[in-house]
Amino acid sequence: MRTLTIASLLATVFFSMSSHAQDGRPASADKAKWLSIPEVHARLESAGYRNIEKIERENGSYEVKATDPAGRRIKLYVHPQTGDVIDQRQRDAKRDKYDSGNARNKQRNSADCNERRCRDDLPLQGNLQPAAGK
Template sequence: MTKTGILSTLLLTATLATGGALFAGSHAIASDRSAAPSQRSEWLSIQDVLQRLEATGYRNFEEVERESDGYEVKATDPDGRRVELDVHPVSGEILKTEVKRDKHD
């Protein structure tokens, strides 16, 4: 895990412990797929990404990583499956969902 991943996980844990990460935003940001990854000032914060995902039914956030082209989030989807999500850094839109297999299978 990268330093950014570790720091993100620690930040997530601290935020969830205080209850602040569970507040869903009251407005939506339009999708902007043309946003260049270098425009980080326009990126959603990790907390905002988690709020948006939780508002759509995701939970049990295990890991959040800020990648060069967006966010990668490991969580449980609304159907109870463990998933890895690629999330657009500006809109918060889920770009890709990969269902993780149970290690016991």
């Protein structure tokens, strides 16, 4: 009986200590020092990124989906206190709903069409003839 009590007490202590172990995420006190999402957005815009969307707190950093200055869709990992880009990866075009890889968007003037919206009432470049019946 005594060994069972000691074993259960040790198991309780062991499992309670493992729940307090570091899991790679910053402590809750450090979260107070994190930049706000609007601050991260402003820093990325000033660095030349555009079409910034979906800024999330993930695994101790901000995860951001944006377009880099070269026009590629990328996923950024941003340091939460400094706003510096830690890592970036090119987005998979098949999974990106704002991908401008189709032929119709490539033919449009960039002032009239971007990854988020496209004006269908404007003619395609090189096709300046009015529609039949008008």
